[in-house]
Amino acid sequence: MKERKIFGINWNVFLLGIVSFLNDMSSEMIAPIVPTYLTDVLGIGKAASGSIMGLIESLSSLFKVLFGYVSDIFRKRKIFVALGYLLSTISKGALAFTRSWWDFLTLRVLDRVGKGIRTAPRDALIAESSEKGKSGKSFGFHRMMDTLGAVAGPLVAIGLLALLKSYPIKTAYRYVFLLSAVPGIVGVLLVLFLVKDKGEEVKKKIKGISALKSRNLRTFLVIVALAALGRYSYAFTLWKAKELGYSVLQGLGFYAVFNAIYALSAYPIGYYSDKVSKKAVITVGFGVAALASLLFAYSKSLPMLLLAFVFYGIYIAIEDTIPRAYMADLAGEFEKGTVIGAYHTVFGIFVFPASVIVGYLWQAYSLKVGFIYAAIINIVAMLLMAFLVKD
Known part of the structure; x- marks a missing residue:
């Protein structure tokens, strides 16, 4: 039976894109106000705030390989996807x-646990719903859809905060949190x-050797772990804007610019990676990360800060898209959830220390030093990716 498509995209993939749009709109309604909520409303210090943001970013990944593996065993992806989104929606409200x-x-x-439950099964379902060679x-x-939601979320938050401007700021924030549950x-x-679900269409019989035993893939995962140590939370970019004298609402605008660029880049980058080497695209991504970090480190003017975003x-857009497709291409049909989950887990474990380190460097020295540290880590990852990983 021929798969239904819309705009050239498999119907299942299209629907999952819409779901991610709604969920990310929900998440990004609150994400830009969380850093200020932590420091100004709850009164948490700089290093502690960085550690909390890093812990939040990291925790979900501890569950991703587990639920990817479980979904491989049962060939049921949808139940884990729905449960994960439900937990996240409840926790945000x-x-x-x-x-x-x-x-x-x-x-x-709880929100990150929800993400951990859904991510690997969802990515496996996207891979299983894709045409061969078009992951x-x-x-x-x-x-792209996920990030368009991230563009919409801050704009909705700006509108809500404008409508709620007569309320105390902590009350306005609480209303935004509550309303964020609706799109979720x-x-x-x-x-x-x-x-x-597509898992039942995939043969259950295991054929060949697991991709996780490949030296090339394991080398890639080591580089992913290293690069994750330079992947600071988005919160630091907003703290940088605040340090330069911009308001919370202006910070929301910067965040919307970042997400607009992400959204506009993700689809063409993914499409282009199918035509060329995914390894090359990932390598370039680390170089772009280093450049962005250096721009944040030395930004003093509006044009330079905008360029950094x-x-x-x-x-x-590159590093959240292409490694997933790369892992999906390397994985056998019997293990896509497990292999994609392994990538997310390795990344998640090492992304937590990144924000802790940058938070410490911010408190002990300055934000500039934290961004320079991240740039150095990404330059090393770029070189290792270029010379150690095979196409």
Whole structure:
């Protein structure tokens, strides 16, 4: 039976893109106000805030290989995708009722657990729903939709904060948290009633040797771990804008610029990676990351800061899209959830120390030193990727 398509994209991939749009709109309604909420409302210090943001970014990945593996065994992806989105939606809305850093951290951990449950099964479902040789296109479309949600989210937040300007800032923030659950709920319903599992169509019989035993793939995962040590939380870019004297609302504007660049870049980058070497695109991505970090480090003017956000958007578009497609291409049909989950887990474990280190460097020295550290890490990763990993 011929697969249904819309705009040249498999129907399942299209639906999952819509779901990610809604979920990310929900997430990004609150993401830009979280750094200020931590420091100004809950009164948490700089190093502690950096550590909390890093922990939040990292925790979800600890669950990704587990649920990727479980979804491979049962050949059921949708139930894990729906459960993961549901947990995240509930946790975001409940932030409206937080009163301490402990409440906040508990709910953000629940959100990351939800992400950990859904990510590898969802990415495996995207890979299984893609035409052979077009995984980059599918993942690029998905990341584009995800990031368009990230563009919409801050803009919705700006509108809500403008409408709520007569309220105390902490009250306005709580209303934004509560309303962020609405698009998430719609996304969960789409998964439950319209998305179809594809796992049953994949042969259960194991053929060949697992890609995880490949020296090339293991070398790549080591480089991923190193590069993750230079992947600081987005919060540091907003703290940089604040350091230069920009307001929270102006910071939301910068964040929207970053996400617009991300959204516009993800699909063409994914499409292009199918035509050329995915390894080459990933390598370039590390170089772009180093450039973005140096721009943030030395930014003193508006044009330079905007340029930093532009390159940061291109970097994240590459590194959040192409490694997934690269891993999906290397994995056997029987292990896509496990292999993609392994990538997410390795990345997640090492991305936590990145924000802790940058937070420490910020407190002990300056944000500039933290960004320079990240640039050096990405330059090393770029060189290792270029010379040690094979196409």
